Amino acid sequence: MVDFILVYVDSSHSDCVAIVVPNKERLTNWAQTNSNLKNKDFSALCKDEETSNYVLQELKTAGRKNKLRSIETIRSVKLSSEEWTPQNGMLTAAMKLNRNDIIKKFKNDIDGMYKHLEKGGE
Numbered sequence: 011m012v013d014f015i016l017v018y019v020d021s022s023h024s025d026c027v028a029i030v031v032p033n034k035e036r037l038t039n040w041a042q043t044n045s046n047l048k049n050k051d052f053s054a055l056c057k058d059e060e061t062s063n064y065v066l067q068e069l070k071t072a073g074r075k076n077k078l079r080s081i082e083t084i085r086s087v088k089l090s091s092e093e094w095t096p097q098n099g100m101l102t103a104a105m106k107l108n109r110n111d112i113i114k115k116f117k118n119d120i121d122g123m124y125k126h127l128e129k130g131g132e
Contacts, residue, residue, distance in 0.1 A: 011036050011068050014094045016112050017084060018120055025085040027123040029116045031094055032056065032065055040064065056089035065089060086123040088116060 014031040034052050041047040041055055055061045066087045073083045094100030099111045113120065 056091040088119040
């Protein structure tokens with residue numbers, strides 16, 4: 011379901027949040043089963059709240075299967091339709107996540123996820 015994921019938590023928060031680049035083919039196939047999402051392109055799907063909720067639930071299910079503790083469970087996701095590559099600075103030349111650049115690029119989204127969680131959202 012996921013091509014890339016950066017799980018983030020800092021010392022001022024107790025919840026894990028994640029920036030996720032979903033697998034385009036799997037997400038598009040899933041959307042075809044949903045009449046509300048059937049005609050949306052990948053970029054629009056990544057902006058859709060229902061899609062984000064679906065991906066979050068899939069990640070939570072995987073976490074349960076792998077016996078993650080509650081504190082290790084992702085509580086909120088931001089989907090990105092942009093592929094992460096060395097050319098756009100999201101990956102190193104060795105194809106590892108360039109965490110600092112990803113966090114910098116998505117800082118507002120990360121802050122927004124934490125604000126939403128603080129208000130009781132999930």
